[in-house]
Amino acid sequence: MPELPEVERVRSELEQSIVGAAFASVTVHRRDTVVIPGDPSGGFARNKRADRPGPTPKRLKPAQLLTGGRCRAVLRHGKQLAMVTDDDRAVLIHLGMTGALLRVIPGARLSQSDHVHVTWRLDAAGESAGRLVFRDPRRFGGLWGGLSVADVRARWSQLGPDALDARRGVFESLTGRRAIKAALLDQRTLAGVGNIYADEALFRARVRPNRSADSLTPGECDRLAEHVRAVLTEAIEAGGSTLRDYRGSTGSEGAAQRDHRVYGRAGQPCVRCGQFLEVSQVAQRTTVHCPACQM
DNA sequence: ACGTCTTCCTGGGCGC
DNA sequence: TGCGCCCAGGAAGACG
Numbered sequence: 001m002p003e004l005p006e007v008e009r010v011r012s013e014l015e016q017s018i019v020g021a022a023f024a025s026v027t028v029h030r031r032d033t034v035v036i037p038g039d040p041s042g043g044f045a046r047n048k049r050a051d052r053p054g055p056t057p058k059r060l061k062p063a064q065l066l067t068g069g070r071c072r073a074v075l076r077h078g079k080q081l082a083m084v085t086d087d088d089r090a091v092l093i094h095l096g097m098t099g100a101l102l103r104v105i106p107g108a109r110l111s112q113s114d115h116v117h118v119t120w121r122l123d124a125a126g127e128s129a130g131r132l133v134f135r136d137p138r139r140f141g142g143l144w145g146g147l148s149v150a151d152v153r154a155r156w157s158q159l160g161p162d163a164l165d166a167r168r169g170v171f172e173s174l175t176g177r178r179a180i181k182a183a184l185l186d187q188r189t190l191a192g193v194g195n196i197y198a199d200e201a202l203f204r205a206r207v208r209p210n211r212s213a214d215s216l217t218p219g220e221c222d223r224l225a226e227h228v229r230a231v232l233t234e235a236i237e238a239g240g241s242t243l244r245d246y247r248g249s250t251g252s253e254g255a256a257q258r259d260h261r262v263y264g265r266a267g268q269p270c271v272r273c274g275q276f277l278e279v280s281q282v283a284q285r286t287t288v289h290c291p292a293c294q295m
Numbered sequence: 296a297c298g299t300c301t302t303c304c305t306g307g308g309c310g311c
Numbered sequence: 312t313g314c315g316c317c318c319a320g321g322a323a324g325a326c327g
Contacts, residue, residue, distance in 0.1 A: 079321080097320040098305080115305090138304045140321060178298060187322080195320070284300065286319080 002095040004079055004163055004192035005235035010101055011076040014083070017103050018132060019073060022123040023066040023085070030117040033139060036064055036146045064146035065118070066091055077156040078163065078191025082149075090147045092155065096140030104131040118143060156191075163192035166228040171221035174213040181209035182283035184228075193228060195285045196263045197235070201228040203262045208294045209282045234259060262288040 002010070028034055062068075069085030076082075081093040081101070093101065106128060110116045118134040134143060144155075160170065170190055174183050183189050184198045193201070202209050204227035207220050216224070238259060261271050266279035266288045275292035 094321080096304095096322090136304095137306070138320080140304070176297070182298085185321085283298095 002079065002097070002099065003194035003197055003235075004232050005197075005239050007076055007079050007081060007095060007192075008236050009239045010095070011074050011081055014074045014081075014101060014103075014132075018071045018083070018122065020071065020124065021129050022070045023068065024121040024123040024128075026062050026065040026067050026121075027119045028060060028065070028117070029119065030139075031060070033117040033134070033136065033142045034060060034065070035142060035144045036060060037144065037151070060145070063089070065143070066120070066145075075152070076162075078159055078187055079194070080156070080159075080191075082147075082152045084149055084152075088149050090149050090152045092144040092147060092152055093134070094141050094143075096136060096138065096142070098138040099134065099136040099141030102133050102135060104133055106130045115139075159187050159191040160189045161191065163190045163197075163228055164232055166190055166225040168218065168221040168225045171213075171216055171224050172218060174216070176214060177212045179210045179282050180207060180213045180216060180224075181285070181287060183213040184224075185283055185285065190228070192232065195287075196260070197228070197231050198285075199263045199288055200231045200261060203289060203294060204231065206294050209287045209289050210280070211295075262290065264288070 066083060066085050066089055069087050069089050071083060072086045073084045074081065075084060079094065081095070082090050083093070084090045093099075095101070104110065108131075110119075110133065114135060115137040116133045116135045117139075120132045122129040122132055134141075136142075147155075161167075171180075171183075174180075174189070181198050181202060184193050184201070185195065199209065201224060205220060205223040207216065207224060262277055265277050268277055269275065270277055270290040270293060273290065273293045275290055277288050278291050280287050280289070
């Protein structure tokens with residue numbers, strides 16, 4: 001389940017492996033995972049009401065998915081990724097819950113059951129350099145093609161600052177009575193915090209998840225910003241070491257999960273005070289907190 | 296205008 | 312063992 005730390009890991013791995021390579025061709029296996037701005041038939045129609053059938057899909061141009069370009073950079077803001085070419089084209093990627101961008105070695109076979117929705121063939125120094133695939137079993141993720149780097153920047157400017165740069169001011173300026181956890185999960189407040197790290201940061205900052213967002217003291221805002229940065233930074237570091245040790249899906253859970261102090265620990269004793277952790281629903285999300293030491 | 300609820304999807308875990 | 316239920320998650324749009 002990629003949150004910011006996992007997305008950052010994907011970004012840094014891709015940076016190592018595809019910058020400098022050319023996108024030789026692209027195959028879209030599932031059209032509805034790709035959005036072309038301006039094309040109303042673009043993906044995510046499935047998010048709309050079932051009684052509103054989308055128009056006939058238009059033809060997707062390979063150039064809108066970087067074909068013919070050379071990868072210049074892989075960028076991240078919050079949980080979103082962008083692959084950028086030398087000629088300033090860009091594809092924006094959201095991994096959703098189960099999305100992955102994988103390098104596939106030459107000759108490897110992938111079937112429909114692998115849930116691969118987009119495949120790029122890569123060339124490096126004029127020779128085949130294998131493939132890059134977008135895989136997403138649950139299809140909460142997707143790609144936005146046909147963008148420029150400026151388009152990506154414009155989209156990202158609609159979001160809050162990257163959560164690694166969280167500062168107290170973000171929380172001090174919150175108005176309204178929704179729960180602080182709802183505000184944390186809102187990507188317009190801060191980009192990159194998901195359910196797991198929202199609970200972890202609130203626990204460490206000793207703030208109850210259902211506290212009204214406008215009720216935090218300056219001290220609490222300060223602690224919350226500090227701990228948002230800390231939980232994410234530690235998870236990035238843990239993810240890095242996990243990857244070296246194990247690789248693959250089981251490894252990615254190991255080290256990071258051991259560090260969770262509340263997430264997934266409902267009913268177990270608080271690591272700080274021993275009180276049993278409680279589970280509840282806040283902002284329609286499963287939430288775990290300590291009733292004794294989170295105020 | 297603002298906050299909350301529903302919807303999209305599938306694998307896995309649980310209970311019967 | 313097997314079947315079916317329900318849950319997890321992010322974000323947009325509908326609804327209150």
